[in-house]
Amino acid sequence: MRGRLFWKICLAFWCTALLINQGSWLIFFLTWDPPPSLQWVMDEKVAPVQLASARNVIETGGMPAYQALRAAMPVEQQDAIEILPVAKGAQPPAPAPNKRVMMARTPEGQQLALVYVNKGESRREWSFLRSLRRSGDYMIAAAVGGLLFAAGLAWYLTRPIRTMQRGFGRLAAGQLDTRLLPDMGSRRDEIADLARDFDAMAARLEQLLAMRDQLLHDVSHELRSPLARLNLAIALMRQNPAKAATSVERIETEVRRLDELVGELLSLARLESGGQGQDSYFELGGLVENILANARYEAKASGVRVDARFTSDNEGDSITDDSLPRHDLIVQGEFELMRRALENVVRNAIKLSTTGQVVEVELRVERGQDMEALMAPSSGRAILFVRDEGPGIPDDKIASMFDPFVRLSPQASGGFGLGLAIARRAVMALGGRISARNRSYHGRPVNGLEVQIDLPLYRGGEKG
Ligand SMILES: Nc1ncnc2c1ncn2[C@@H]1O[C@H](COP(=O)(O)OP(=O)(O)O)[C@@H](O)[C@H]1O
Numbered sequence: 024m025r026g027r028l029f030w031k032i033c034l035a036f037w038c039t040a041l042l043i044n045q046g047s048w049l050i051f052f053l054t055w056d057p058p059p060s061l062q063w064v065m066d067e068k069v070a071p072v073q074l075a076s077a078r079n080v081i082e083t084g085g086m087p088a089y090q091a092l093r094a095a096m097p098v099e100q101q102d103a104i105e106i107l108p109v110a111k112g113a114q115p116p117a118p119a120p121n122k123r124v125m126m127a128r129t130p131e132g133q134q135l136a137l138v139y140v141n142k143g144e145s146r147r148e149w150s151f152l153r154s155l156r157r158s159g160d161y162m163i164a165a166a167v168g169g170l171l172f173a174a175g176l177a178w179y180l181t182r183p184i185r186t187m188q189r190g191f192g193r194l195a196a197g198q199l200d201t202r203l204l205p206d207m208g209s210r211r212d213e214i215a216d217l218a219r220d221f222d223a224m225a226a227r228l229e230q231l232l233a234m235r236d237q238l239l240h241d242v243s244h245e246l247r248s249p250l251a252r253l254n255l256a257i258a259l260m261r262q263n264p265a266k267a268a269t270s271v272e273r274i275e276t277e278v279r280r281l282d283e284l285v286g287e288l289l290s291l292a293r294l295e296s297g298g299q300g301q302d303s304y305f306e307l308g309g310l311v312e313n314i315l316a317n318a319r320y321e322a323k324a325s326g327v328r329v330d331a332r333f334t335s336d337n338e339g340d341s342i343t344d345d346s347l348p349r350h351d352l353i354v355q356g357e358f359e360l361m362r363r364a365l366e367n368v369v370r371n372a373i374k375l376s377t378t379g380q381v382v383e384v385e386l387r388v389e390r391g392q393d394m395e396a397l398m399a400p401s402s403g404r405a406i407l408f409v410r411d412e413g414p415g416i417p418d419d420k421i422a423s424m425f426d427p428f429v430r431l432s433p434q435a436s437g438g439f440g441l442g443l444a445i446a447r448r449a450v451m452a453l454g455g456r457i458s459a460r461n462r463s464y465h466g467r468p469v470n471g472l473e474v475q476i477d478l479p480l481y482r483g484g485e486k487g
């Protein structure tokens with residue numbers, strides 16, 4: 024038993040097909056002007072000639088001559104003319120549309136009426152019922168054909184829907200590897216698009232769940248080692264109370280580390296769940312300045328220099344300035360998100376630089392060029408570049424460096440590999456993008472990594 028939709032579509036199309044079919048049949052017959060029959064046309068032409076010659080023969084040779092003429096005619100013509108004697112003073116038969124009458128007088132003086140009856144139809148008779156009866160076969164054929172057509176169409180339309188229904192069922196039952204597009208055959212229509220969207224959704228779900236599982240796995244793994252060390256320190260303390268001070272120190276370190284990890288995990292989870300305020304705003308220039316001050320302080324210890332640069336891309340020409348802009352770069356979103364993101368990136372750069380190297384932070388403002396961009400609340404974008412002269416990253420690792428718990432270089436040990444994951448989520452929550460690439464100068468690779476953060480600006484960008 025097929026579903027309801029199948030029957031709905033099938034019936035609707037069948038009725039439409041029947042209506043169109045029978046309707047055009049009816050209209051054809053209602054407007055049809057039937058021509059006279061061939062017999063009628065022939066008789067109309069032949070009658071005057073036959074009547075005239077019959078009269079001639081009768082008036083000259085009398086009935087015997089006419090009988091001789093009649094005998095010479097083809098059999099089906101012999102009774103075409105009826106000859107009626109007309110009594111003196113009597114009315115001859117009246118002519119009618121199908122009846123011609125001609126008078127003749129025999130040499131004996133007898134009055135005769137020659138009557139020719141046209142046996143054809145002057146107008147073809149037509150009645151709806153008769154035409155229905157005559158077109159009965161045609162109607163049955165049309166009905167059956169229409170039904171087949173409607174059923175075919177309904178099948179064609181409902182089959183992918185049923186496939187999709189099954190797909191949703193399987194997905195709901197937890198089979199995340201369900202894909203619909205392969206079942207769609209060579210379809211290239213909206214239904215195929217729907218199947219493609221479904222597949223994208225299923226793939227995304229699959230990926231998200233896999234990420235969640237991976238994260239859970241990584242978190243438990245990450246928690247296990249400090250906990251093991253804690254246990255060890257406690258056991259040592261029990262064994263040797265004299266050395267309690269070292270053990271307590273150890274325990275303090277591990278507890279601090281655990282606290283840090285949990286803190287980072289919490290911010291990651293908070294970002295993951297979304298719900299960042301859309302009605303808060305912050306000023307980007309001041310934020311960058313603030314982070315630069317902290318970074319310079321931190322970098323001094325390892326002999327790394329931190330440079331700042333401001334570039335404004337107003338109407339095509341770019342102005343470079345060593346000072347940061349006035350406080351007019353308004354970004355919609357939470358200040359704290361951006362602070363965490365930028366701080367993580369800058370601290371990575373400093374951590375991976377060695378004495379004498381330079382970390383460069385560039386803030387570039389690009390104003391919208393077209394009118395539409397000027398009218399929109401978001402007028403242009405800000406781009407932050409953080410460049411260092413450190414070891415960079417193998418190109419095949421760049422895509423994964425923003426994933427949680429990814430640590431690539433041994434220099435960076437100490438972190439949990441959550442910093443960039445948090446930074447990416449934070450930037451995304453602000454409607455921006457973060458990416459990284461190894462640095463190059465005029466096409467040639469040079470040492471170092473460049474991290475780029477694109478942010479939509481709510482307002483601002485005019486310097487001065
Ligand atoms: N500027 C950089 N240059 C080279 N490698 C980097 C840089 N920034 C980050 N990385 C690599 O990316 C990894 C992930 O960084 P992050 O998520 O901040 O984790 P963490 O700093 O906790 O190790 C780091 O372990 C490091 O190997």
Ligand SMILES: [Mg+2]
Nearest residue numbers: 371438442443
């Ligand atoms: Mg980091």
